[in-house]
Amino acid sequence: MEEKKADEKTGKKHLCLVCARPSDTVICHACEDRIRGEVIDKKREAEKGKS
Numbered sequence: 001m002e003e004k005k006a007d008e009k010t011g012k013k014h015l016c017l018v019c020a021r022p023s024d025t026v027i028c029h030a031c032e033d034r035i036r037g038e039v040i041d042k043k044r045e046a047e048k049g050k051s
């Protein structure tokens, strides 16, 4: 029962850690995609630097 009260207080949704918008997850899908893209870009750059 207390858990339900806590949910009402904070809201069911989390806030995205990156853009601070309400999100079902810790990081919203938009930011997740962006971060994923940046990681891939960095990997590509690293591979380019090696060869």
Ligand SMILES: [Zn+2]
Binding pocket: 016, 017, 018, 019, 020, 021, 027, 028, 029, 030, 031, 032
């Ligand atoms: Zn976000």
